Amino acid sequence: MILSNEVIISGKLEKILFHPDVKKRCKLFISQSLNKGKINKDDELRNVFIIIIDLNNLKEKELLKKDSYIKIIGEIESIHDLYMNGAEDEFAIRPKVIERIEI
Secondary structure, eight states: OOOEEEEEEEEEHHHHHHOHHHHHHOOOOOOOOSSSSSOOTTOEEEEEEEEEEEGGGOTTHHHHOSSEEEEEEEEOSSHHHHHHTTHHHHOOOOEEEEEEEEO
16 A cells, blocks of 8 residues: 655645755646646645655556656645545545645
8 A cells, every 4th residue: 555645735836846845755746726727836726735645655656757746636625625526536545644734
């Protein structure tokens, strides 16, 4: 089983991308938000759900060629909203840590 971290972040995306804690933990892969079209770096994000996965434990890591990544999967008010947005279909991986960061 692969363990991952779930992080709920509020703040400007550009600040999130260059935040030392985010940079230190992983390289970034940002998907389209579930609720919007493409995300721009100056967008103000509120309670964005981000999943951080350590790809070192993945058997398919040679296909992915990254140490880890962050995927933004939608703006949520709660973990319940995350499931209502269909996240369980997108991720079979469940988290070990949930934290909130205001940037």
